[in-house]
Amino acid sequence: MTARARGIDTRAPRSALVTGGASGIGAAIVARLEREGAEVRVLDLRDGFDVSDPRAWDGVEPVELACLNAGVLTGESDVSRLTDEAYARALHTNVDGVVYGVRRLGAVMEPGSAIVVTASLAGLVGMDSDPIYSLTKHAVVGFVRSVAPQLAERGIRINMVNPGIADTPMLPADQRAAIGAAGFPLLRAEDVAEAVLIAARSEGTGEAWVVQPGREPVAFRFPSVPGPRTPEGRGMRPPI
Secondary structure (H helix, E strand, C coil): CCCCCCCECCCCCCEEEEECCCCHHHHHHHHHHHHCCCEEEEECHHHCCCCCCHHHHHHCCCCCEEEECCCCCCCCCCHHHCCHHHHHHHHHHHHHHHHHHHHHHHHHCCCCCEEEEECCHHHCCCCCCCHHHHHHHHHHHHHHHHHHHHHHHCCCEEEEEEECCECCCCCCHHHHHHHHHHCCCCECHHHHHHHHHHHHHECCCCCEEEECCCCCCEECCCCCCCCCECCCCCECCCCC
């Protein structure tokens, strides 16, 4: 099945921005977009752009595609040893950085533009090696799904990619060694970058594109939850 047959717009964006674009998945996204001919602006802490600072977003200009990719681990599996600093850094980078970015971009982007957020498989399942990272990615998943309808009214699509474990500098050396010893496959950053383009070109919005080694990216089907019953015995959604 072709990309167009799957409902995907195959046009390349002329302009894009990537947060956390100096290394890892972000750098792979930048390279992939540049191969498509896009003019890409990299917003990275290395260059003085702090995604968790709301004032930093004030001067960000509209683009056709915004990739909100910046993220950090806490590096702590035991919540009883979690420091205030590690907790705050993860929340500010992983959650605030997405919310502030979407707030600004939702106000300035033109109809037909798209936002893709780098979430994680840890936002769909638990991650006992870093519960706070999982918490932040669950927050991102809920936010993207919830904000999608209002952005759609302005003609802006927002989707996310939810990769499994990728072989990037973000992965601690001890975990990389343990994963290698177990024979568990790791994603390449380039695999995630390719999924970002698929999510960006999808005609849907509020979607989570799962990325796993050896598989094509696939839009995750969120399960239904039981709702209240009406006198007629049918479920209904809340009117808000």
